Amino acid sequence: MSLTQEELNRLRWRCVRRGLLEVDITLEKFLDEKFSSLNDEQVQVFVELADMDDHELWGLINGTLEPATPQEAEVLAMLRK
Amino acid sequence: MNIPVHKYDAVIVGAGGAGLRAAIQLSEAGLKTAVLSKVFPTRSHTVAAQGGVAASLGNSEEDHWHWHMYDTVKGSDWLGDQDAIEFMCRKANEVVVELEHYGMPFDRLDNGKIYQRPFGGHMSNFGERPVRRSCAAADRTGHAMLHAMYQRNVKANTQFFVEWMALDLIRDVDGTVLGVTAMEMETGEIHIFHAKATLFATGGAGRIFHSSTNAFINTGDGLGMAARAGIPLEDMEFWQFHPTGVAGAGVLITEGVRGEGGILRNSSGERFMERYAPNAKDLASRDVVSRAMATEIKEGRGCGPNKDYVLLDITHLEPATIMKRLPGIREIAIQFAGVDPIKTPIPVVPTCHYQMGGIPTNYSGRVVIPQGGDYNVPVMGFYAAGECACASVHGANRLGTNSLLDLLVFGKSSGETMVDDIKAMPASHRELPKDAADLSLARIARLDGQKSGENVHEVRLAMQRTMQGHAGVFRFKNLLAEGVEMISQVEERVKRTEIKDKSQVWNTARTEALELENLIEVAKATMVSANGRTESRGAHVRDDAVDTPEHPDGRNDQEWLKHTLWFRDGNRLDYKPVNMKPLTVETIALKKRAY
Numbered sequence: 001m002s003l004t005q006e007e008l009n010r011l012r013w014r015c016v017r018r019g020l021l022e023v024d025i026t027l028e029k030f031l032d033e034k035f036s037s038l039n040d041e042q043v044q045v046f047v048e049l050a051d052m053d054d055h056e057l058w059g060l061i062n063g064t065l066e067p068a069t070p071q072e073a074e075v076l077a078m079l080r081k
Numbered sequence: 082m083n084i085p086v087h088k089y090d091a092v093i094v095g096a097g098g099a100g101l102r103a104a105i106q107l108s109e110a111g112l113k114t115a116v117l118s119k120v121f122p123t124r125s126h127t128v129a130a131q132g133g134v135a136a137s138l139g140n141s142e143e144d145h146w147h148w149h150m151y152d153t154v155k156g157s158d159w160l161g162d163q164d165a166i167e168f169m170c171r172k173a174n175e176v177v178v179e180l181e182h183y184g185m186p187f188d189r190l191d192n193g194k195i196y197q198r199p200f201g202g203h204m205s206n207f208g209e210r211p212v213r214r215s216c217a218a219a220d221r222t223g224h225a226m227l228h229a230m231y232q233r234n235v236k237a238n239t240q241f242f243v244e245w246m247a248l249d250l251i252r253d254v255d256g257t258v259l260g261v262t263a264m265e266m267e268t269g270e271i272h273i274f275h276a277k278a279t280l281f282a283t284g285g286a287g288r289i290f291h292s293s294t295n296a297f298i299n300t301g302d303g304l305g306m307a308a309r310a311g312i313p314l315e316d317m318e319f320w321q322f323h324p325t326g327v328a329g330a331g332v333l334i335t336e337g338v339r340g341e342g343g344i345l346r347n348s349s350g351e352r353f354m355e356r357y358a359p360n361a362k363d364l365a366s367r368d369v370v371s372r373a374m375a376t377e378i379k380e381g382r383g384c385g386p387n388k389d390y391v392l393l394d395i396t397h398l399e400p401a402t403i404m405k406r407l408p409g410i411r412e413i414a415i416q417f418a419g420v421d422p423i424k425t426p427i428p429v430v431p432t433c434h435y436q437m438g439g440i441p442t443n444y445s446g447r448v449v450i451p452q453g454g455d456y457n458v459p460v461m462g463f464y465a466a467g468e469c470a471c472a473s474v475h476g477a478n479r480l481g482t483n484s485l486l487d488l489l490v491f492g493k494s495s496g497e498t499m500v501d502d503i504k505a506m507p508a509s510h511r512e513l514p515k516d517a518a519d520l521s522l523a524r525i526a527r528l529d530g531q532k533s534g535e536n537v538h539e540v541r542l543a544m545q546r547t548m549q550g551h552a553g554v555f556r557f558k559n560l561l562a563e564g565v566e567m568i569s570q571v572e573e574r575v576k577r578t579e580i581k582d583k584s585q586v587w588n589t590a591r592t593e594a595l596e597l598e599n600l601i602e603v604a605k606a607t608m609v610s611a612n613g614r615t616e617s618r619g620a621h622v623r624d625d626a627v628d629t630p631e632h633p634d635g636r637n638d639q640e641w642l643k644h645t646l647w648f649r650d651g652n653r654l655d656y657k658p659v660n661m662k663p664l665t666v667e668t669i670a671l672k673k674r675a676y
């Protein structure tokens with residue numbers, strides 16, 4: 001899944017205006033530094049993660065919640081670095 | 082240019098706790114109500130609140146609204162208006178029980194009643210001992226609150242405009258407020274929302290500081306819009322700080338870390354709290370620790386290349402203890418400070434947490450301004466509630482759990498006032514002025530046309546560093562005076578920001594540039610108000626207003642028992658009296674604020 005420029009712009013807005021500061025910082029940094037290296041499948045997973053509630057997503061990032069799939073675990077591992 | 086116009090009875094800017102609570106009132110009264118939000122409602126910053134909401138339900142032990150009122154007045158260092166404080170504390174039980182009926186999953190006692198826990202500053206019997214007054218839904222109180230109220234609004238047919246950014250307030254020649262202009266992010270188009278009553282519930286502006294616990298969204302848009310429309314901002318010198326936010330990131334490190342034995346150190350590794358608080362040391366109260374840290378940094382004993390933070394050291398603790406008792410903190414340190422606290426101390430700074438000041442309102446939610454000798458003349462058609470408003474219940478310092486209460490009580494009361502006002506108005510809307518959208522269009526045109534201008538991120542950073550360095554948790558006379566100069570220089574740079582991306586659709590660069598134009602208004606208001614108030618009170622503490630028998634803790638009631646009003650026009654200050662007269666009970670008399 002590759003994103004159009006428009007979809008990419010929307011994704012950015014939805015990543016950098018979150019309810020939790022922890023999530024804002026993590027997602028902004030990820031977009032700036034790592035997003036462009038994702039393959040199509042990873043992009044899809046990231047878009048789904050970014051759609052989650054803040055508490056749920058932060059729980060997945062900090063390891064208090066278990067990822068649902070190995071693909072999710074892989075993208076989360078990149079988010080944590 | 083043809084600007085689309087949307088007509089509503091009521092327009093609410095903001096879908097956090099305050100906006101959602103007000104919208105319930107309006108929609109359930111059958112009024113056509115629009116709510117605008119930069120983000121999906123349940124992503125509003127209210128979602129971050131964990132501690133709970135205060136109400137003297139007395140479910141676990143005896144409690145009374147009058148005791149809660151006393152605590153709030155004392156917490157405010159007597160700057161809160163006692164009519165508004167009585168109103169809020171008396172209404173607390175009602176709004177919490179209503180929330181329960183909306184489906185809020187409060188923690189419960191075995192007998193089914195709402196469980197309550199103690200929280201700093203909340204006491205029984207007029208300050209005697211801690212009382213259990215905070216109602217919570219696990220550590221997701223704000224989250225649960227937003228979900229319950231959003232669902233209720235969907236049922237009541239509130240119209241949500243999600244991912245719309247309000248840009249400017251619309252007033253006619255009489256000064257009556259007729260709505261807002263707003264930008265739809267998905268298209269970049271400017272629209273007009275034409276309303277009989279307009280409520281701002283836009284939340285705080287904590288991003289004016291370099292170190293803030295607030296999410297990126299807290300850019301003070303409501304305050305910027307109000308200031309540009311000629312409305313003064315009240316008590317903007319009062320900001321609550323938390324001692325240990327991760328340097329640079331702002332993410333909170335809880336008090337628990339020092340409870341487990343964490344030690345604060347300066348650049349030479351000294352445990353400096355031994356000098357400031359020989360007994361309590363690192364466990365002294367929040368404001369004492371914050372000020373000690375600020376002094377170390379100011380006197381050149383901060384750490385790092387800019388000498389602008391101190392270190393929170395837990396390397397002497399057993400790794401097993403850290404893993405067991407502070408796992409969340411280790412994660413935060415690794416993620417946001419890039420250090421593993423088992424091996425390396427965590428860089429921390431006093432961090433901005435909550436804005437006590439805001440758009441001046443009365444307890445009915447009406448925005449009030451001085452006019453012809455009367456300090457509290459309502460602005461027709463304009464209301465405000467939540468963190469962006471100043472009712473004023475928090476005065477110079479907020480008590481924890483009182484802000485979630487504030488947004489429920491004043492969200493509801495402003496909604497009720499708007500319903501009454503709208504019903505008393507003629508059926509048709511007042512006419513929109515011809516130039517209703519001109520200011521917003523001009524701002525966008527300036528931004529799009531700017532050549533060889535300033536970079537938004539750089540200017541924002543300059544503003545944040547100026548605020549942190551010159552109007553931080555501990556304030557110094559000369560730094561404040563310099564700060565006023567410096568922030569004016571930053572303002573000049575804000576006027577010349579340039580964005581490279583001129584696309585129309587989801588243009589985050591443009592949105593951030595527009596947000597910066599709001600932040601700078603709040604920054605100026607804060608710096609100028611802080612420079613003006615030459616006493617210490619609550620969260621505003623100056624080195625030149627010290628503890629004397631005449632002025633305990635530097636508080637000077639003879640001269641300074643008054644609210645600050647900052648006007649954008651002329652960058653000038655005025656003052657108005659504190660309302661010391663409650664609605665039904667005796668005044669809570671002035672006293673030194675000691676715990």
Ligand SMILES: Cc1cc2nc3c(=O)[nH]c(=O)nc-3n(C[C@H](O)[C@H](O)[C@H](O)COP(=O)(O)OP(=O)(O)OC[C@H]3O[C@@H](n4cnc5c(N)ncnc54)[C@H](O)[C@@H]3O)c2cc1C
Nearest residue numbers: 095096097098099119127132133247284467468482484485
């Ligand atoms: C980490 C943290 C923990 C906290 N914990 C507690 C606690 O336990 N108890 C407590 O009482 N208080 C707590 N507080 C304070 C409290 O959470 C806030 O004061 C409160 O939630 C603010 O609510 P609000 O409705 O005023 O604004 P917000 O919830 O911030 O909502 C603002 C709304 O305005 C919208 N908006 C803003 N600008 C625009 C614009 N230009 N156009 C369109 N929409 C706009 C946003 O999209 C959002 O919907 C905490 C604060 C923080 C930072």
